[in-house]
Amino acid sequence: MSKKTRRQDLLLSVLEKNASIRVNELADQLDVSTETVRRDLSELDRTGQIKRTYGGAVRTKSFEPALEERLTQHIAAREKIAHMAVEYVSNSNSLFIGGGATTLLFARALRQTRRQLTVLTPSFSIAMELSTNPTIEVMSLPGIVEPEEGVVSGGETLESISKFRTKLAVVGASGVDTNGISEASLTIAQVYSAMIRNADETVVLADASKFGMRSLQQTVAIQKNVCLITDRPPDPLIRDAIQRHGARLVCGAMDNES
Template sequence: MSENDPRRLRKRERQDRILSALNVNSALRIQQLSDNLGVSTETIRRDLSELHDLRRIDRTYGGAVYRHRFEPALAERLLLNVHERQAIALRAVELVGEADAFMVGGGATALHFARALRGAGDAATVITPAFGVAIELSENSAIEALMLPGIYHPREGLVHGPETLAMIRRYRVQVAVIGASALDASGVSEAMLSAGAIYSEMMACAERTLILADHTKFGRRALTLVGPWHANVTLICDRAPDADLAVAIAENGAEIEIATSHLPAVS
């Protein structure tokens, strides 16, 4: 198929084909893409430049590699491991107990926690950087949801920045409830740098911290360390961590709570 052929792919279709090809073969040369799609190498270079500007790929000398995100956006994560996250959220509400002032971070599991807490009916003041969490909690008149100030991050639905951190430091709460991008022997880490800074401050301002994370986060390390394992940290997860992670948690005085699903088993 020549570039002048009316049947040739439109730009968007061509770029989708490029992304699909890179997803199968993570590193392809410009000449390979040109041959496969029947267009000139200059056309491929323009496509790669546009996809790079859109942060879909990374350019290499003579080619490109598919850019794999460490974590999908919040809207995508809400569709993953739903039963496990619901079970973790319910157990977290039980462990919060009679605390009447706490902080809740952002993320998919934190949003499940907010939904579970909303239905619990107990009076509390909850401080959060996440709009979804604040909206869920505001539906319970017994809960006072305090939204932190800051710069809005649309993909994650939370605020961040110097104003957010400064406001967090003004408070002292009984419990901080946060999610995690990754968990390893060194502690809890977060893929989003600004969120990591927020969660670190939350841990510092709380008497104890509940980490809500499903098994897919085990044995991984993300961009920024939120905090190490210590005696005031409890990990709530859907299954037991592997031996190395479990030993690191126990040796540093942290606790592990395994949440079990309340859903009936499928026969």
């Protein structure tokens, strides 16, 4: 392994742990010049391993573990997010709900509701969870099955979504950075983007492990009518972007909303 390869591997490792680190800090940690770091960042950006930002970079993420594996990770954080989300959507009578580990826990918590609610979802597991409650009307969207995620996607799914309008779209995330929310699967990202376009507000459920990550396709920018519900405060760059663009943040560790 060449010296440059070892240096770039170390650089990627540092970015994995601290997405908001600056070029001069990277140079200090790697014991090289800032010019060397910038060259490495440019090369990694060209190969798609990172995405350059002003003064630094974020690590990109092109895949996620399968749903079954994700359901065993960050359980306490995701359950906290799920219960906060149920409270947040309490005044809504219609929801799109995307697939994923955190949204499944949200559906399990939402199942306890005793009010009339209509839910449209591409996720088989979420449809089954909610269908056991007679006060929740569930529509399972049509489409081609993505077996590892237990969701449907494709042209039939997108066409079906276009026929409906809901108050909220509740989705998970593969990554959350200063630009927005991203998803690792291209076809699933298209479904979530369609849901978001056909809802008045987007509610993003993401635990802190997703901060500073950017995946294959952005589903929604950080903007008005977007609310991020998470278990602990994001890094200052993400919090600044939320505030600057008029989005909302609901965070369990802060015990408040901004």
